[in-house]
Amino acid sequence: MKINYTIKTLQLKETFSISYGNYDTREALLVELSYLNCKGYGECVAIDYYHIDLKKFIIRLKEIQSLIEKQNVTHPKDFFHFLSTLNLHPFLMSALDCAYWDLFGKLENKSFTELNHIPYENLAESSITISVADIEDQIRKIEKSSWNRFKVKCKGLNKDNIEKLLRLNRNIALDSNASFTDQDCLWLQENKDVRKFSYLEQPRPVDQYKVLRKEGFANWMADEDSQGLNSLEELLPYYKSVNIKLMKCGGLTPALEMIIKAKELGYKTMIGCMTESTVGISAGCLLTGLADFADLDGANLISNDYASGNFVENGKIILSGKPGLGIMLK
Structure with a gap:
């Protein structure tokens, strides 16, 4: 080799x-x-x-x-x-x-x-990321998009913006990238309307999750807090969902173990990504038959993708069915 x-x-x-x-x-x-x-x-x-x-x-x-x-x-x-x-x-x-x-x-x-007996029908549909911007710009992007699911990035909590997003009646998740305060989290998980968001991802900085209650109205999703298999039991009282990214946990082999364990513990699971080419996204796509959510838009955000393989089109995961991960360099 x-x-x-x-x-x-x-x-x-x-x-x-x-x-x-x-x-x-x-x-x-x-x-x-x-x-x-x-x-x-x-x-x-x-x-x-x-x-x-x-x-x-x-x-x-x-x-x-x-x-x-x-x-x-x-x-x-x-x-x-x-x-x-x-x-x-x-x-x-x-x-x-x-x-x-x-x-x-x-x-x-x-x-x-x-090879792993993974379902390849009824795959989770991917969201597309709406990056931090003025709320009106974010709404325009959502309304113009041909995708059905959206992950809206936010920097801190603006309650007026939350109401505007909820009024859209679209399939929206929030990702604060750890920018919410404890008070923000308390307000969100006590607000019934927050149930309309599909999930709220990584609200607080790493290891500062004790304010969260999984019994509240917010579907809190762990990202940076959930680095691998060993974190799942500790996070159970606080998070309802976990974002499983291959790079965080060490690849497809541990990701499979993590999905099985997360399901046993009652979590909802998401296969997530970072800004990646189709090399990385192809691998993640192959796990979506086991997941509740998908966020695999990384290759859709770049202009110089150097590979082909499994891909995402308007949120739909399309598997090539080719051997291995189906990756070919252009």
């Missing part, structure tokens, strides 16, 4: 604004694993609020390259067990795990859904 890797720049179609800042580009690390005539692809991106440095990932890959290339091609769960011994950042582990699943499926001529 051989490994190659390179850093790509993803150009956003328009400035992406969230409570953490404004972005016009994202850097992505593309990982390629090859064996015989097959190539598998995985990806992770540089997110500053996660303190991701892709140059450090490159250094780490150079350190472990010979170890990776010595591995026999076995089941992806065995490869993930090997990765787990290397003390890798979850983002980097995710890129490697996804690349291996893509390679393995192509070698076996079976899709990821076939």
Whole structure:
């Protein structure tokens, strides 16, 4: 097995604004694993609020390259067990795990859904993100969009804006990216009308969730608070839903475990994304048959996508049915 890797720049179609800042580009690390005539692809991106440095990932890959290339091609769960011994950042582990699943499926001529017996009909429909802006601009974007589901980013709570969004009678979620105060959260979870929002994502900074009550009217969804399997039981009294992102939890292998555990505990689950190319989005799409919600618009937000595969069109998840993760570079 051989490994190659390179850093790509993803150009956003328009400035992406969230409570953490404004972005016009994202850097992505593309990982390629090859064996015989097959190539598998995985990806992770540089997110500053996660303190991701892709140059450090490159250094780490150079350190472990010979170890990776010595591995026999076995089941992806065995490869993930090997990765787990290397003390890798979850983002980097995710890129490697996804690349291996893509390679393995192509070698076996079976899709990821076939290999894991995942339903591929009645897939969760994806939202599209409406970035932080004046509320009238956000409403205009919603009304002009051909998508049916929306995730509206907000920076702090404006009660008048909440009322305006609710009056639209559309399928809307809120994502404050940790910008709500304790008082904001109390008001939201005690307000009956808030039930009309499909979910309210990551209201408070990490580990500051004790003000939340899952019995309230808000469908609180954990994002940064829910980094992996071990966080689920601790968050149970506070959150009704969890956002499972491959990069956060370390790839497709742990994501499958996390979905199973979350369902056992009674959570609603969402397959989420960051600003990613179709390499990353293809992997996430394959899990939507197991999820209640999807937020996989990352590749729709960039202008220079460098891959093809599974994709999202006006919110509808479209699976290619091709072997592995179905990823091809353009």
